[in-house]
Amino acid sequence: MGQYAPVWDHKAAVELTKKLSGINQVTLRNPKGASVRVSLLGGQVTSWRNDRGEELLFSSSKAIPKSSKAARGGISVSFPQYGNSGSVEQHGFARNIIWTIEDDPPSLKSFDTQGQSFIDLLLKLSEDELKFSPHVFEFRLRVALASDGSLSLISRIRNINSKPFKFAFAYQTYFSVSNISEVRLEGLETLDYRDNLCPKELFTEQGDAITFETEVDRVYHRSPYCIAVLDHERKRTYLIKKEGLPDTVVWNPWQKKSKAMGDLGNEEYKHMLCVDGAAIEKPIILKPGKEWAGRVELVVVPSTLYSDDF
Numbered sequence: 001m002g003q004y005a006p007v008w009d010h011k012a013a014v015e016l017t018k019k020l021s022g023i024n025q026v027t028l029r030n031p032k033g034a035s036v037r038v039s040l041l042g043g044q045v046t047s048w049r050n051d052r053g054e055e056l057l058f059s060s061s062k063a064i065p066k067s068s069k070a071a072r073g074g075i076s077v078s079f080p081q082y083g084n085s086g087s088v089e090q091h092g093f094a095r096n097i098i099w100t101i102e103d104d105p106p107s108l109k110s111f112d113t114q115g116q117s118f119i120d121l122l123l124k125l126s127e128d129e130l131k132f133s134p135h136v137f138e139f140r141l142r143v144a145l146a147s148d149g150s151l152s153l154i155s156r157i158r159n160i161n162s163k164p165f166k167f168a169f170a171y172q173t174y175f176s177v178s179n180i181s182e183v184r185l186e187g188l189e190t191l192d193y194r195d196n197l198c199p200k201e202l203f204t205e206q207g208d209a210i211t212f213e214t215e216v217d218r219v220y221h222r223s224p225y226c227i228a229v230l231d232h233e234r235k236r237t238y239l240i241k242k243e244g245l246p247d248t249v250v251w252n253p254w255q256k257k258s259k260a261m262g263d264l265g266n267e268e269y270k271h272m273l274c275v276d277g278a279a280i281e282k283p284i285i286l287k288p289g290k291e292w293a294g295r296v297e298l299v300v301v302p303s304t305l306y307s308d309d310f
């Protein structure tokens, strides 16, 4: 990885990036000391820390250095495809190529990040890269850190071709948890889901919060605006608030699959849980010239009492 540049706001980030050659990561901080690190490789969020310096996102100790792929952990975008159900690589190519910093992006209008520390990234395929993509688009990603430490990711995808563009999307988000067996997921009760371990059937979740005792790989449909991951041991609740993203992916590979993965430690599955705001079941169809937007806001509440208010 290249240089690590601490910056305080959007303009400073852009200036620093211009000054320093070879930079591929940018760090945003808020005045209380919370921070977010964003890599230009894949537009991936590789770290999110609270004002006590505690890491809130999981990252694998076996992530492969100098790899041309997004590291296992953090938050990366799956686009224009989720999984391997399409013509491009698993979870799409957006997470594996270099994004650029955009100086002056078009106004975000309805997604206000005023007063926040943010960085704007742009993915526009080069002639060479267009060979791998059947579509021509502009993908803008704003990563914003608020004064209360919450983290927002806003994606805008514009079809700049003369044909309609169909895609799936997910923010693959690895939350750091104390122990997966102690974690509870609330907000997906009674919803229909597709189980990727048994993909031909549609299942319906029971009325209880979800707990974890084995491998889980599901896409919940028409999920609510807010979902909560409760970590009792750490006395911490993650809230996932999403807009434009009707589905929610829940994934933990458990022991056997972890062992087969070259970039995840054998026991590390215990300390991660992926909960992704997504648009998968009904792919997005963008007409020429149109733009789609999908946003997640991740908030940390320092207790698990939130459960009662949820």
Ligand SMILES: O=P(O)(O)OC[C@H]1O[C@@H](O)[C@H](O)[C@@H](O)[C@@H]1O
Binding pocket: 083, 090, 091, 172, 196, 217, 218, 249, 251, 274
């Ligand atoms: O190893 P990858 O490509 O990052 O994918 C990891 C997992 O990502 C999840 O989103 C999928 O539901 C799983 O099926 C997949 O195994």
